[in-house]
Amino acid sequence: MKKIIFSIFFLSQIAFSQTNHPVESYSFGQNGMELIAKSKKSIVIVSTFNAKMTIREEIARKIYNLYTANKLEDNKKYTIAGDEANVTGNCIIHRKNNLVAIEFYYEKVEWYSGLVEVYKKYIG
Incomplete structure (x- = not known):
């Protein structure tokens, strides 16, 4: 009897011990121009949409470096590795004369703490 109870207890611990990272959705991110860079040949503007406030500048700079x-x-679609999180999103590039506009739309933020946030458009 003790073996059966011990086995049930042990198996339940194994079944529930695996940690699943929580997935949350967010609807209100930051939108705007994060970086404007001027070179001899062109002007590059990096804009982010649905961005998380704490990492938006770092991710914009990494997009510009790419x-x-x-x-x-x-x-x-790209996944950008930052200091606090990995950000997955869609990149759209517009060119007109010597102006280059790069738009990066956040879709998923995987924080190194384990939290995963997915952008969900607010309909209200």
Whole structure:
């Protein structure tokens, strides 16, 4: 009898011991121009949409660095690794004459603390 109770207790501990990262949705992120860079050939504006306030500038700078390294393509999904979180989003690039506008739309933020936030459009 003790073996059965011990086995049930042990199996229940194994079943519930795996930690699932909580997934939350958010509807109100920050939108705006984060970075304006001027070079001899062009002016680059990096804008973020649905961004989390604490990491928006860092992610915008990393997006600009990808652009200057010619590793950024139009209408493609990217995951940017930051100091506090990994951000997944869609990147859209607009070009007109010497102006380049890069728009990055946050879709998912995976914080290193384990929390995962997914952007959900507010309909209200």
